[in-house]
Amino acid sequence: MAEPVDRARIAAAVRELLSAIGSDPDSAELASTPARVADAYAEFFAGVGDDPVRHLADAVPVGDDTGELVMLRDIELRSVCEHHLLPFRGVAHIAYRPGRRIVGLSALPKVVDTLAARPQVQERLGQQIVDALDAGLAPEGVLVVLEASHGCVADRGVRQAGAVTVTVASSGTLSSPEARGEVMAFIGGASARALADGGAA
Known part of the structure; x- marks a missing residue:
């Protein structure tokens, strides 16, 4: 799969951004910054255009003795908020009730x-x-x-560095x-206990 980002365009945009805030992008301190940011963005946004379901292609059939629930807790999570392009990080907890297939936990x-x-x-x-x-497993x-902390909440605006956002999705x-x-x-x-009692975050 082709890399989704154009590093040269990112570097050029970063040079313009540095100029726009009053800094000199050609200074010794900042000369390498555009390329570094381009490399970082290539990592941060490597999932653009990538199909996550491909990681579930090696799912295997299961029988009646598989059990009722599969859970993987505390998966480290890092993403970038689309509103301010600031990072948010935390953990994901995933549970599913198998249908006819399960997949290796690393998926x-x-x-x-x-x-x-x-x-x-x-x-x-x-x-x-x-x-x-x-889509990939057809579970029951x-x-x-x-659970994540957001740079747009911690580092700007209300500056609530200790705030944690909890969201739930299910099917x-x-x-x-x-x-x-x-x-x-x-x-x-x-x-989690609050959500189990019917609360919302």
């Missing part, structure tokens, strides 16, 4: 990484993870809980309050 962080590596909002990211698992139900059998409450109990934490 789940890959799905998260692909979808997070593009301009995002946390609320949409959670739903996109659910949609990818539904999916629940995704994201199928894990959309009911009872099923969600059971999974939230496994996830643990005050925010």
Whole structure:
């Protein structure tokens, strides 16, 4: 797959940005900054145009002895808010009830990484993870809980450095309050317990 970003254009844009804020992009301190930012953006936005469902292609059939629930907690998450192009980071908790197939656990962080590596909002990211698992595995139900701190909240405006945003997305059998409450109990934490009781973040 071709790289989605044009590093030369990013570098040129960064030079213009530095000039626009009154700095000299040709100074010794800043001369390498445009190229460095271009390299960073190539990493931050590597998921643009990439299909996360491809990570689920190696799913295998399961039998009656598979169990009722698969969960992977505390998947490290890093993305960039599309509103201010500032980072947000935290963890993702993913649970699904298998249908006819399961996938290796390492595939789940890959799905998260692909979808997070593009301009995002946390609320949409959670739903996109659910949609990818539904498309790739056809499970009976999916629940995704994201907990993240946002640069646009911590570093500008209200400057609430300790604030954490919690979002929930679900499908199928894990959309009911009872099923969600059971999974939230496994996830643990005050925010999860509040959500299990019907609250919202």
